Amino acid sequence: MNILIITQRVDINDDNLGFFHEWLEKFAKNSDKVFVVCLWKGDYKLPSNVEIFSMGKESGASKIIQFFRLQAYLFRRVKRCDGIFIHMSPIYAIGSFPMAKLFRKKMLMWYVHKSKNFKLWLAEKLVNKIYTASQESFLIKSRKVEVVGHGIDTDKFFPKKIDGSGKFKILFAGRISPIKDLKTLISAMGILSKEIGSGSFNLEIVGDAVDGEEQEYFNALMKIIKERKLSDCVSFSGGLRHDEMPSKYNNSDVLVNLSPTGGMDKAVLEAMSCGILVLAANETFKSILAQANYNSMFRFGDAEDFSRKIVGLMSISQEERDRIGVGLRSVMVKNHSLDNLIKRISEYFK
Structure with a gap:
């Protein structure tokens, strides 16, 4: 099978989209030839059956030049591929x-975001199929939509406890953006500091501010x-490469996510694959956590509820944490593994 993939960026060192390099590695194993069109090309290490073509944003190409390069x-x-897979970019589907x-080729789009706009509406009309991770991660009603779970590389994100001593380690991983509600997180740390003392825990925030608005938000934090x-x-640790994240998760006691209900933040699922406790406000995760007989949710925007839940997690024995971790990873391997997702995408085009 030959597949053509269109994505925003191919760069193994990118702290936001570097994970897609793993997707391309898996596609290469399941395909004879993989043609990849990207907006931006950076560093990559891919098998010989993967061909990378950039529309040229990294070299300053204008949007009109990018468009004609794409069409060419x-x-x-x-004509040489069995189908077209579009990753997270409705404009490329259009x-x-x-x-x-x-050339009478099927188009399959992967989309996991709560946003709705005209480009997404039009792309839904044009593609043959849409895969998404959950009902909350694609909000346009369509018979073309199929919920297939997320794609986490469970071979790379696996339990490997590095340091189980010292302070209780709280980790946040994601962009420094208002939608991540980091002000509530900082407020909760203030509450914890007063109630149990700042010497008993530490919070590490991994992520970058990628534009002016986010930089202002970072300054406010x-x-x-x-x-x-x-x-x-x-x-704050800044952004890290995606291949650096497994050790970061494994060196933490809990991964926290304060985003409102909507699409599933990948960091939560990666932490679960590593067998790490998670605490989230996004109701989308409730049913996933329930599959592991684990309930660790807090009310969105409520710093006091968040801090209470952290204190509760701190009281759990290591034996109980390990038991919970096994259950969380089992759910990821069964329902959200990258291997299963890539096979499903490949089978669609056969």
Whole structure:
């Protein structure tokens, strides 16, 4: 089978989209040839049956040049593939439709986000199938939508406890963005500091501010930390490569996620695959956690409820944490593994 994939970025070192490199590795194992079109090409280490073509954003190509490069490449390669897979970019589904129609190729789009806009609405009309991770991660009603679970590389994200001593380690992983509700997280750390002392825990925030708005948000968070004298228990590590995250999860006691209900943040699932406790506000995770007989949710935006739940997790014995971790990983391997997802995508085009 030959497959053509369109994605935003191919860069193993990218702290946001570096995970897609793992997807391409898996596609290479399940395909004879993989043609990849990306907006931005960085560093990659892929098998010889993977061909990477960039629309040229990394070299400053304008949007009109990017468009014509995309069409030229599709004209040369679509006829040689069995289908087109679009990753998270409705605009590429729209741009690929004429060539897909011309050469009578099916288009499958992967989309996991709670946003709705005209581009997504139009892309839904043009593609043949849409795969998403949960009912909450694609909000346009459509018969084309199929919930298939997420794609976590459970071979890379597996339990390997590094340091089980010292302070209780709280980890947040994600963009420094208002939607992540990090102000509630910082407020909860202030509550914990007063109630149990800042010497008994530490919070590490892994992630970058990627634009001006997020940089302003980061500056506001730093001001709050300084005002509440939390610098000794709250730290920022910046963005990390995706291949650095397994050890980061495994060196933590709990991964926290404060986003509202919507699409599933991948960090929560990666932590679960590592057998690490998680605490989330997003109701989408409730049914997933229930499959492992684990209930660790808090009310969105409620710093006091969050801090109470953290205290409760701190009281759990290591033996109980290990038992919970086995259950969490089992759910990931069964229902959200990258191997299963790639096989399902490949089978669609056969």
